Amino acid sequence: MNVAVLVQQLINGLAMGCIYSLVALGYTFIWNAVGIVNLAQGDFVTMAAFLYAATLSNKLGFGLGLSLLGVAAAMSVFGMGAERVVYSPLKDAHPRAVMLSTLALGILLSNMYIIIWGPYPVTTQGPFGQGVIHFGEVSILKQNLFVIVITGVLLILQWLFFRRTTLGKTMRAVAQDREAATLMGIDTGRTIAITFANSSILAGIAGILLAPLFMVSVDLSMVGQKGFASCVIGGFGSIIGATVGGILLGTIEIFVAGFLSSRYKDAIVFLILIFFLLVRPQGILGKKAGESL
Template sequence: MAELAIVLQQIVAGLALGSIYGLVALGYNFIFNAVGIVNLAQGDFVMLGGYIYGGTLTLLLGLPFLPALLLTAIAMAIFGIVSQRIVYYPLRDAHPRMVMLSTIALGIFLKNISLIAWGTYPVSVSGLFGQRGLRIAGVSILYQYIFILVCVIILLAIQQYFFKKTTLGKSMRAVAQDRLAAMLMGIDAYKMIAITFAYSSTLAAIGGVLLAPVFMVSQVLANVGLKGFAACVIGGWGDITGAVIGGLVVGLVEVFSASYISSVYKDAIVFAILIGFLIFRPQGILGRATEVSL
């Protein structure tokens, strides 16, 4: 019985972590679907969102949760448009690899800027639920984790609907697949790309807001970007459901490999699996998506 509770707790922990990675993966996929590039600063966007929400709006200005969330989302949307203008637009006709390099530079810049702006102390905020949680049959779940999972499912549904059903979403996909053809359809490709960056930055902002109460906000938070990246590869690039499934897989692998193989090398195990996928199954678990050119 005790053993069962422990295994259940492991599964809960894996799913909780996994939904966080899935959330980050959704942000990656959004830009990938729209521009065909991987924004390697996505993790740093999450960190920045966390800092704006936790460090500035909550701790400094004392705003309650909802206004803080809203303002963070708006600030990050604007930031997304600005960074698109600086990082993507000048390189729009270059190889996607060049854009990815410039996103790496943006990530480094953001880490350093946040160090200057918010200092070295991790920012700790309680969010809506603090450290409160459920306890059922020896398994404990933080409310915050349930909240994250619910948010991820809602965002997944919204994103799925958005890309499949709305004209805006479809035209974003069209721009990603063939920018010239999309422009010949009358689509203002650069406006679409700006919207794409704005939305994916907003997703990152939500990620930062949701993560702040469980992981605190520090420069290390940007590392969730790597796990989100792994989730995208495992789930298949561009596949929205795949991203969330990939996230859950990464979360479960991390928890179980830490329990039964090595807690010290759990990240190495995740990345070994990532490399395995890149070599043997680059289209991801679901196998529907196209390959990303890196």
């Protein structure tokens, strides 16, 4: 096997895995806060990708920086709105009912995208186009390097936010014990809304990073399923697990596509998901739930 090709595929896999990690973190934050899986997370990614590619970049000619700010603002507002419409009215209902409501939201959104942006895929070059950096025999897309750098910065910022800021510590307290947080005077409703906003922003950034690499269409919501698989593999509820699971899954997917066939990559990814659900449902870094007496 050519070492240059191996390194190139490894970097491509790391970039794809970084995007899956951002989506997985969105799942993780909401799961830790309210104990549900947001089944519309992939559609949030698609929304941001359409908003960036079809509207901000292609139509309005916004640069990457302004587009990032615009999408982050739009997704934060949308995330809080989704919390008020989808979660709050059902917060005392069974978690399955809330999850079904997020599934319904995802179906609604995917149809709205077709109405707003049309049924045909949208493409955008992004700020780097098809630019390539050469390291000897290794050729790396600038967009992939950008994805890795941005994800690394975001992970550091998220860590600092949750460890060093009052709001971040409040969100951690609500995630650990919502009832105790309420008794301590924390506004859990506001905190949960901010958690939804944060998860939506991560989905939005993932959508912007994906848009120059793939054609943007409603099928892009498949990324949400890959993010879910990343959570299961890494350990649902674990922030580090979501990151590790995403990078591992992205790397495996790229290697399968590069050295076997792209036709098999999705099948193998979901076979891995099934394997973990059957053999190690707590994931690589998750803790096994204790049995109740």
